[in-house]
Amino acid sequence: MSTCGFPEPPTRSTLEDARRELGKQRSAVEQISTQIQAAEDDLDRIVMARKVAIQEMHKERAVLEDQMSHTLAYLAHIRRLPHELLRHIFTFIFEDYPCCAWVLAAVCSLWRRQVLSMPRLWSKIRLVTTQNSSPDTVRLWLERSGTKAPLDIEIFLHTPRESSSHHHHHHRRSSTSTLSTVSAWDAPWWENDLPGATPAPETPTHGTGPGYLHIPPNGPPHFVPATAVPPSPPLHHHVHGGATPIYHEVLHVPSWRRVSQASGSSSGMHWGYIAFYYLMQQMHRWERFVFRFDRQFTSINALKTMIGDAPLLREFEVSGAEPALFNDWSWIPSARPGVTTNLPVLTSLTLQYVPFRWSSPIFRNLRSLCLRTLPGQSLAVDRLLYILSSNPNLETLSLHVSTANPAVLPTSQTALENMKTCSVGGHYLLAALVDCLTLPVLESLTMDIDARDPIEDTLTQLLVRSNHPPVTYLSISYGLSTSGAGMYYHGGSAVTSWNFLGELDGLRTLQVGSAPFEPLVAILGTPEDDGQDQWYCPALQSLLMKACRPSHADGVAKLVQMVEARNPDPASGAVPVTAGGVAPVKLRHLELHDCAALGLDVMKWLKNRVPEVRCTDPPYDPTGLRSPSFQYL
Secondary structure (H helix, E strand, O other): OOOOOOOOOOOHHHHHHHHHHHHHHHHHHHHHHHHHHHHHHHHHHHHHHHHHHHHHHHHHHHHHHHHHHHHHHHHOHHHHOOHHHHHHHHHHHHHHOOOHHHHHOOOOHHHHHHHHOOHHHHOEEEEEEEOOOOOHHHHHHHHHOOOOOOEEEEEEEEOOOHHHOOOOOOOOOOHHHOOEEEOHHHOOOOOOOOOOOOOOOOOOOOOOOOOEEEOOOOOOOOOOOOOOOOOOOOEEEOOOOOEEEOOOOOOOOOOHHHHHHHHOOOHHHHHHHHHHHHHHHOHHHEEEEEEEEOOOOOOHHHHHHOOOOOOOOOEEEEEEOOOOOOOOOOOHHHOOOOOOOOOOOOOEEEEEOOOOOOOOOOOOOOOEEEEEOOOOOEEEHHHHHHHHHOOOOOOEEEEEEOEEEOOOOOOOOEEOOOOOEEEEEEOOOHHHHHOOEEOOOOOEEEEEEOOOOOOHHHHHHHHHHOOOOOOOEEEEOOOOOOOOOOOOOOOOOOOOOOHHHHHOOOOOEEEEEOOOHHHHHHHOOOHHHHOOOOOOOOOOOEEEEEOOOOOOOOHHHHHHHHHHHHOOOHHHOOOOOOEOOEOOOOOOEEEEEOOOOOOHHHHHHHHHHOOEEEEEOOOEOOOOOEOOOOEEO
16 A cells, blocks of 8 residues: 555556545645734734834833933932032042043033133143144134133144045034044154153043044034023023123134135135134233144144233243244244243243244243254254253253254353253264253253264263263163164264263163164173173163164173173072172163064063063164064063
8 A cells, every 4th residue: 555545556546536635635735824824914913013012112111211310310419519519520620631621511501501601621722633623613712711711722733644635525523523532642643753842641540531632624613512602691590599600701703614604715724824813812821832733734834923922821832743844934932132022931942843043032041941953954053052051940951953063152161050851862063062061960861963973972071070960861872763864964872982881870771772782781781791890870770772783693692691690580599799889770671672683582581580671673683684573572
């Protein structure tokens, strides 16, 4: 018998029976399928109905939660907080986060009224912007700062390179996304460091907060709320009664947006003129002014409008990250000696890659001075010395001169009794300037001079004239470019003898560039190894070397011997050798960049002895064969 219930072999009659049975089975399958489809349709309708019901319940819950949040906000204790205490809290936050006013003003109407009634919260301008952004942000910031609060201004202008600035796509942004808080020096556009420039504010120790406002290109000004500056200041009432104006005194300055729309001009071409017009109107309130730009921008000539009195100004800085082309300017740093300038409390001045006149009255009674001249600006040594002698109370000096001329007038010794930090770099004739200085309290010395003669004579004579000052930081040619593409002669550090280090017992940090490798590490090693009777720099904790190529195969071995002498293996109980009753402190920081090819085994050994080690192998090995550059952290 067949498994289907039909006899085998099939006959004509059994085949007819099978065909009739097949028809019945097909009808049954179709009927079952119809029932299944109907049941699935019913299930889909039920699921859809339940989903719709669930969505409606979600919406209802969201509405209830929103109402509950408003009720909780109404019942919140902070709403009953006295306004005086709230103002005190805002002031406390402002000390750490200069741009907190923008964030606080966007929380609620109560906080917005409080923040807008406190001009001091708007007195610190921290702005990272581009010339395609609206200068109305500067105007708005100044308006909210009132008319009496001293201004602390820091503006960083980013100008894209021509290859990336041809086509700008304009699009609309919401007012809540036009500004973001960033760290000024972490911005990606700031590609070039500015030696000697004012450092960024320290990061607060308790949490993070807004430090700078970053305006994206083509973005509208930041208004919180959109009608933040009404024609006349309205009134609001405190919880304890009484009326207080939302704004103390509002500066009525025409809006750039209305002016630019009427004239049809481009914001990128006139950003500087418009922004500095707003700023110059409040120059009498400047307490600190810092303006930095990464490269030349279209409206750079707007800087020469900075002429006037600034009775509160304590710090003034205009810095470029790269040289720009300038015409003759008549701004404050280029004022003639006979011009009277009202800068009675100015103590800190930084000018980098901008024009200035050596005889300008601005170079008077300074405590901090940072100058980086333009490549085409040539100054005689006696005129540089005149600038220093006009500021006998200098405490910090950073001077970088690309082109210098020999002294025209006879030079004399200049004593700067209060100078603790001195940085001199650039043309080789600046060594003659150092030969005229006496710095009895010097603590930090940086020499990045393109020396053509041995520089140790200049250093030794400076230390002797200054009666061996307590120098703790010394940098020699560490900041010089080693690429050979400089604009003037580069002779390296030109140090032939390191014996002057014997007079720096308190030195803690030593940075050296482009000097012979073996003599330096040998003299810092065990006294017996170099035929000396004392430790050189026994307080040394940080050693940094760059482009100091070894001339012999035992350069790395001498480095290991030096580290072994200063940082003996603590597991074996070894201690540094005592010479002359003095034992050296342990090295804590070691950096070698483009010096000797150490190898992984030596790097591992160094990291076991020195807490912090950073090394970069040179692009060429001692044999002259090209090898890849490796960085060991």
